[in-house]
Structures are given as structure tokens and as C-alpha cells.
Amino acid sequence: MNKNLLRSAGIVGATLMTASGLASCGGSGGGSAAATGDCESGLPDTIKIVTVKDQTGVAAYTGTEAWRGIQLAADEINSGDMLDGSKLEVEVKDTAGDVQTAASHVTQAAADSSVSAILGPVLSDQALAVAPIAGKSEVPVVYTQAGSEGIVDEDWNFRATPPLVTYYPKIGQYLEKQGATSVNTVFAADIPTLEQLSHDVLPSVGEDSGFQVGEQVATQSTTQDYAGPVNKAIADDPDALGLLMVGAQISSAMQAVIQSGYQGEVVSYPNAAPAVAEIGKAAAGVTWPTNFDSSIDTPEVKAFDEAYTEAYDGTATNYAAEGYDSLMWVAKAIEEEGCATRDAIKTGLEKVGQAGFTGTQGELTFEANGHDARSDGYVVQWDGEKIVVLEQ
């Protein structure tokens, strides 16, 4: 129950990487079959990739969207014959919002010697449980979202989504332009990433961009009534207000801001997109940095959005874009090595990562020896009817 809420919170789990120096516990129990065989004979006819993401449960929307992106990527790879006649066969396993289920699926996929690589879960707590398993059984796992610390510290683990905190500083340029000198926040303190945004990232951005972070009102994932916290945060009438929480909470918080009559800037983060769209005109002016938006004007985004709209109606989401990029990364790795064993894919992912590539999330570079994605990000704003890109 409580846990469910918190899990839905984990979606945003993007975190600044800190070199914590943890040794990987990688054992030497690697398997031995198709996906772990040799590369002499080139690529097999089919390469099996297992996707382990929430299709039901509290975070269903993240996993189902990511799966859509992955399928689009697979279609493109297979129909475009990118892998020299060899086909990707992607399969999805539902974690149902449960850590244990996620870990169990990864263990099974790892034990199945025909599986070449795994696309890992989106929630940080699931990813944290999966990471050591990947290390132990020596199977490459590529995550989207899942931004907590400690995930890609383990060898064999890769992340295709730039952690939120790495591109969030972009909001500084916007706030500076608006002449903001004081910023207060309301944030969900039990979500590591959001706590970090409020306590560390915003204040340090402020030092460069000329604003100070004052009142920071901590709330919990169990908080439902935002009238109190919002009123406390706007008591000294700051120039800008940061709203950093998840799911229905962000709607509640915006509702409270609108009711309070607050007139300053409101900044948030990518989770705000569905909430502002729901609220409509009253939410005009809410601004946030993001790694993807369907209105961004690059050829990659245009093509992806078109394919998405054709396949599923509606506009592409960041989760779908991340899923797409993650499989593309794997395909590029296979292409690079000309081999689809687990070892080769791991090496390929590292090589492609170190070189960087352009995906739907823009120009991706990778840190941690090619394991962890980074991008510049964009700043977007809800104008009352649609999302417009301010900083590209």
C-alpha cells in the first residue's frame, strides 16, 4: 500500500552519479550457450532480448510506454536490416510493480542461455535489486529511467536515460532570464532524486544564475492535501516556486497553487507534463527541463513521433523515446562487434557509449566508462494549450 505509492514515486529515480567506489560482486558463474558462445560464426538468425518492465501495477504507464518505444525500435532494426539479416526477437516480462518479480524475471532470463541481453526495469528499487544479479550472472542489462545511485556501479549494468539531475541545471538559464532571485520548493522528501533536486541541485544552480533557494517544504509520498505545504512555501512570496513530486501529487500541488492565487513562476520536472495538460489554461507558464519532448525539432524526434503516432495514436512520451534509444544502443553494440554474445554486447555497449550517439533524446554522451547516458536536455513550457520548447 504505502510501498505502492512510493514505488510509483521511484519512476523519477534519476540521480547524480557519485563515485562510491563499491566493488562489483561479480562472481564467475557465467553460463555457456548460444548467447554466451563464440563469435566465430558471426550473427545468429535471431537474437533474443528480454524486456523486464512494469506492464501492470503502480507504474504501468512507464513500462507500457517504454515497451512501445522498444517495439518501434525493433521494427525499424528488423525491417531496415540493420543487423545484416539477423533479427531481434524482443519479449516482455511484467514486473507488476514488484521488486521481487523483477529480480525473478531477470534471474530467469539470465539463466536462459539463448537470451543475449536484458532491457531492465524503470523503477529504481527494482533496478537496484536487479543490478547485482546482472553482475553475478554476467548478462548485460540496459535500464531506462532508474536513476538511483548504485545501479550502474555494478559492471554489466547500463543506463540509457540521462539522470534527471544531470540536465536539470538547464532551468537556471530560464530562471535567470525571468529575473528570479528567490526560489522556494515543495518536494517529496522520500524520493531520493527529488530531494536531491531541491536540496543540492537547485541551490548550486542558483549560485551561477543569481537566485537563492529559501523555504523548502518537505512532503511525503503519502501526502494528499497540498494546501498546507503550498501555503507555507509561498508565504514569503518567492519569485519562483519549484513543484517536485509525483503522479497525482503534482496535480494536487498545482491545484493548490492555483487556489492560493500565487502569481510567480512555477518550475517543475518532466512528470508535470500530464498534469498540466489536464489542468489546461490555468496551468499556463509552468516550465521544466526535459530529456525529450515530441515537439522538439530534430529529425530523430520527428521520425520517432511520426512512427509512434502511426502505431499507437497520440504523441510520443519520454518513456517511449528512452525505450527506443535503449534498444538502439544494444543494436549498435551488436553491429559494432558483429557478434551477439553477452560478452560482445557488453563490450559493444561500452564502445558505442564511449563514442556517443544521437538518439531521440538528442546527442547522448556516456559517463562511467560508457555505461551511463548524459544529454544537455531542453527547457519546455506549457503555454496553456501545448508544450513549447524554450531552450534547445
Place this chain on the structure above:
Amino acid sequence: MSAWYDAHLILVQATFISFLVALSIQFPMRMGVFSFAGVANYALGAYTAAIVVVRSDEIVSPVVSVGAGVLVAVVVSLILALIVRRLRGLYLAMATISVSLIVQVIAFNGGELTGGASGMFGVISDLTIGSVIVVCVVAAGILTWTERGTLGRRIDAVRDDPELAVSMGINVNRYRLVAFVGSGVFGSLAGGLEVLLRSTISPVNVGFSLVVTALTIIIVGGYRSWVGAAIGAVIVTWLPFYLQAMERYQQVIYGLFVVVAAIFVPGGLLGIADQARRRLVRRQLEHEDQEAAAEQDAGGAAVVDAVGASRKEEAR
């Protein structure tokens, strides 16, 4: 076998850990103590073990790290037992849920020590599933002893009728104290072993949902014996796995399953077995009675009378 085992390792581990978690609530329940402090004990066990492992420079034996957690949980349980000794029933349940939630919030706010909201990771140890199984077997052995003979009867009396129990010379308060301590031991063992197996722990893992899981295990399996907890742990761990074939509707099916169990299997699956056994014994007795009536004279007739009276009683 080995391939199957490798693929299902997580579920096998989870079964044993769930068994211990369920015991942390079932053990006090058997003594009539409706306490959910087991979840708090799980958190204490897990965090203590994690802190010991992560903070020390050398490799710590699981005996030391898990043992430290058990020690902390037992001390806390003893103090808690003294504080809440006036509370009964759902009031006690609520008070102990409060304690569990407070422990969770402390974990959130523990800063450096507990890793705050992100929790702790990299809790590396050489604990094997074998040791976990040994712990479970030992626990089951000890519990078997408490479920039989004099001690078993006394525990039944303490649960079903505490006033009767004291009138029979049983120190009910001491049993209640033992109930809390037992909950502390089982809960902290579950937490400590789990964190060493999984290498991570965060406040998310020690919330109210653990209460729900443990309760479901106990009710589905049966609350009167550790065997019930074992049956429940297997079902609650493996059923969702096999329900995956239902895809999106697995949670709906699972809910229906629990509802049906609650209505039709009040004593849990273990209760069904018990009932069947009893019915068999009764049938045997009746058979003997009939033989006795046929063979004996007036003395036997009186017994048959009494039997007849009790049958009428039953029919009412």
C-alpha cells in the same frame, strides 16, 4: 534441476524469507497478541545488518551482522512489550502498526546512517541460501516444540481464554512478553537475511504492505501452526508467478483468490487438513461406540445415552 533452480533462485529465497516474516506476526498471534511489530523488527534487523556490513572495513560474518540485528530487535521488542502491556486486540494492532510506520520514517530521516530515502546498497556478504534454510528449519523445530504437549496447550489457553489461563496457574504476562520477543527474533532474522541476500534495503521495503503480505500468508495457510505459515509462504510467493499467464488480470485474480480463501477456508489450508483428520477420528470413535454398545450390558447403555444426548446437542 539446477537450471530450474538457477532460474527460480529469487522465488526460492523469497519463499523462505516470507516464511520468517509471516512467523514474526503469526507467533504472537498464536499467543493472542495481535501485534504487527514484526514489520518494525524486520526493518530493525535489515538496517542493523546493513549498517554493520557497510560500515565495517573487513568482511563481516553473517552471524555477526544478522545477530546484531536480532539483538537490537529483541531489546526494542522487550521495551515495546512493557509499554503496550495494557493494549489488546485491534488497539494493540494499531499501536504496533504505528511503531512500524515510525521506524520507517526514522529510516527515511536517518541521513548518512540509513542512507535516507535511497536506502543502502552494496551490502555484500557470503550468505548462502543454505544458511537461510538452516535458520528456517531450526525455527520450525523450535516452533514444533511450542505447539505440542503441555506448552502447546498452555499457549492455546493463553490465546483463547487468558482469564481461564491465569486461573489455571499460567503466567499470561510472561507469555505475552515471549510473544513480543519471538516476533523480534523472527522479524529481524527475516530482515537481516533478506538484506544480505539482496544487497539493498530502502525505506520502501519496510512499509505497511509487508503487514498485508504477512497477514495474507497466515490467513491463507492457517494461523495455528508454523506449517500454516509455510504453506501460505509458498502460495503467496508462487501464485502471482503462475498467475502471470493471466497477464493484466493477475492482480484481479489474486484478489479473488484471497477473498474466496477468507470466506470458505476460515482456518486456512491447514485448517482443512485439521478438520479432515478430526472427522476421521470421530468416525472411528463412533464405530467403537457402536461396538461397545453391542457388546456391553446396562453400563454400556448409559454411555450410548450420553452419546445420543450429545448428538442432539450438536444437531441444534
Place this chain on the structure above:
Amino acid sequence: MTQHTVPPTVAEPASALVLDARDVAIHFGGVKAVDGVTMEIAEGKIFGLLGPNGSGKSTILAGITRLVPLKSGSLTFDGRPYDDVPTFKLARWGMARTFQTVRLLGDLTVEQNILLGADVGRSSGVSRRAAATERKECVADVIDRTGLAKFVKWTPSELSYGVQRRVEIARAIVMQPRLLLLDEPVAGMTKSEKLEIAALLSDLRAQGLTQLLVEHDVQMMVDTCDHLYAMNFGKLIGEGVPADVVKTPAVQEAYMGKGWRADA
């Protein structure tokens, strides 16, 4: 075998009284449920406590067994004051009781219910094994004498009411008590069942078991008891030889002639 029900002499009693309850008062909020009652229970006799519903009989039993606290007064058992001794210890000292309603454990068999009484831990044996053997013999003996041999494997819900009550008495007797408190043991029974119980109690007295019998069946009290206390509104309204006590105006009035004349 019968000697087993005679409690082993623990120590030389300081007083001839098994139970001495002096000026006992028990209040619930503002209600004076028991108000200054004195009872002296001497060894080897059956004492009766008579009174209509709500007169405070059961409450004083609860006070004597320390299930409810006293407002004032003092309690002595075998010469030892026990105002701050918990109920379970009292049971180990040798105070056994039955309850007004049937309090059998539904999940246990008759035998297991009776064994619960034998578990009390007042063992006088030298070794544990000897104690266990003694206990076993005692249980077998009691089951035999209470006529429950046929029912040992049954569960309470399968028994008639009368048999259930007999199981309760058996459970109390196997505790080898020094004093047996019986709270309305024949309420709701047929006449023949009542006679059976009365005979059982007299038999126990013959073996030297001191008893305090709480009832409102006047006839049975007169027939069974050696000494009678009568209560109403939380106070004693008479005591002495049973046949005399029930004839006093106060008792007659309390009972409005009901049970007594009808049964006489």
C-alpha cells in the same frame, strides 16, 4: 488412587482457615458490587454462597481469585496474605475454580482440556519424570471418577452441556487444589444431572477437598453445603447452617419465595 486428590501438605497452616476474606469491597466506577463482605472458609467443608442474580456473588469470586482489584479489605489463603499476588500464582498455591459460563478450549479434546489443569506445575514429586507419572495417574483417576472416560477424544462442541460442565470440574480437580471455587456449576442442568454433580462434590469433600459453591439453586445448597452465606446487593444478609439461613426473612425476601418453595 483416591489419595491423589488430597492435596499434599505444603506447610503447616498458620490458621485453620483455608480462605479468610475480610471486609472485602469491590467497586466498578460508582457501583458497589461487593460492599464489606467477610467469609471464613474452613478446611474440609463445602461452603455455599447464595444470592439472586446481580447480588455480587460472581464479583466476589473474581475478587478472591484476584481477577479484579479490591477497593478495600484483606485476603488470606492458608494463613498467607495475598493482596498483591497475581492470579496465576494463586492457582499454583492451590486455588482452583470453574466459571459461570462454560470455558473449555474448543480446539482441544476433553483429555487435553483436563490435562491443562494437570500442567499447573504444583508438582510435589522429586524428579520431573516422577511428577509426570503422578500427573498421568491423577488425570486417569479423575477422568474415571467424573465418568468422562468415554469422551476423552471428543471436542467440547460435540458434548452435551452437562458433560461440558463435568469436564470443567474435572479440569479443576486435577489441579489438586486446596480450595475449589465453583461458580454456578449446575445452572441450566436437568435434575438428574444436578444430583450427579452434587454427589461428585460430596465425594470430593469426603476426600478432604475444601469447596466454595456459588449457586442460586436453594435446594441443592441446603442439601450439599455445610455452611451457607447469603448475599444481596453486595452485602451479606445471613450466614450459618444452610437450612436455617434460607428460612430467615431477609433471604426469603431476596428470593421472593421463588426457588425455595417451588423446589421444596
Place this chain on the structure above:
Amino acid sequence: MQELINAVSLGCIYMLFAMGMSLVWGTLDVLNFAHGSIFMFSAFSGFYLMQETGNSLPLAALLLVGVVVGALMSVLAYQLVLRPILRRAKDKDSAERQILIGGIGLAGIPVAIVQIQTLSNPFSFRAGSFEVASYDFLGARISNIQIVIWVVGVLLGTAVVLWLRRSRSGLALRSIGVDSEVASLMGIDQGRLGVAAMAVAGGMAGLSGALLCVSFGALTAESGDVLLLKAFAIIILGGVGSMLGTIIGAFFLAGAETLLIANTSGTWVDAVSFGLLFLVLLVRPQGILGRQEVRRT
């Protein structure tokens, strides 16, 4: 002043949710763990209806949908699950356990259905014709939905208390709570009264679901869970069986939470409010207005 307004609004919300749960717990011995799901699903039904018909329903219609769906679900839960459990249970303790677990199982079903339907996205009544607006009031701000919640809270709170105290059926219901055996001897039809009580409880859950969906801006499939635990705390705090106790408990918790948020770091809110609950229980083991069980042997 602003804190007071916020606290009273939150208190009314807690009260509306907890009263229904308290009603059936105190009278029918049903601690309904599905109450939170009923709350959530009622609101979702309004949302679903709007989405499917493409209508922008007015607030009154959404509230009505909430009440009807809530009452229906609650009665169904009682007739199909909770009542059979009560009938089969051999004693009070086992009934308590089975009811608890039956409720937990039940609760999971609507949550799972809504998760499937929404893919766990929040849902809201924004497409409705009701516009949230706020006004300055004695130097603080109050919104129209807050006013609606106050009015509904006061009216319903009073109505339920009066119903239980004054009306014939209310008194009969209370007598079931005190002693169901005596009540049935007195010729009280427990089945029909039980259904009525469950309908009232479910209706209140549905109403609060719809109101909260507007007031909080949006709900998710799991929104009921948090409230459920709080309502559990509130009822225990006030004392099971006492409606007035539940009302006091609701405002106590709301007041404590609002004060805590205003004056401390918000991360300790749950710890402090459950800590307070814990302390109250230590001083008064039966809750603030709970019946002290006097047991005469």
C-alpha cells in the same frame, strides 16, 4: 488563519471518509479494508462515465454517481463476502481476522481494475463543468470546493450522529453494536439494517471520493490506501463505536498534520501523528471516547 481553514477542510475530508468505516465497524463488527477502494472506485466511475460519454458532467451529477456507486459496491461487498464470513466464523476473534483478510483481498480488485484502465496514471474531473475558484476571506483564501466540503461535512456529520441517536433504525443499529444477541431477541432485522448501514457507509465513501477528486485535483488507483490507514488510526483514536469519537479523531489528526507541516520539516509528519496516536492509546487504551469493557465474571 489560513492554517485553520486548511485544517478544517482536511478534517472534514478525513471525517467523511472515516465515518462510514466507523459506522459499520462499531455496529456490524466489520472493519472494512475495502473502504478505500470503494472510495477510489466511486470517483473513478464518475471519471469513466465522463470519458465514455464525452459529457462534461456538473459537480452534482459526479457526486451522485459517487454516492450510488459507493453504496452499491459496499452493499455487494457485504452481501457477497463480509456477511458470509461473519456467518461462518466461530468466534469474534476469527471473524475479525477473516473480515480483515477478506477486505484486503476485495480491496485489491478495484485497484487492479483501475490500474489496468488508467495504466496507473492519475485521473481527474477536469473535464467536468465545475471550475475551482478561490476567494479572499478574512485575510486568507478559501476555495469554492472547500466550502462545499465544509457544508457537506457538517450536514452529513450531523445527520449520521442524529440518525444513530434519534431515529428508530439508528437506535436499532446501535443496539446491534452493543449486543447483537439481545438485538436479535428484540426482533431487530440485522440483515436489512446491515445492508442499510453498509449502503450509508459506501455512499459516504463514494461522496468523499468524488469530492476529493475535485479538491485534490486528481486521484490514482492507490489513493484510497493512504486514507484507509489514516481512517483506521482516526477510529481507534476516537474509540470504536463512537461516532463523536471518530469526528474528534478526524479533526485531531488533521489539526496535528497541518500544524506539523506549518511548523516543522514535513518529513516527520507521519511519525509524529502516529506517535501521538500511540501515546493516546497508552493513556486511554480504548480510545478517547471508546466504551470501557466491564467484564463481570
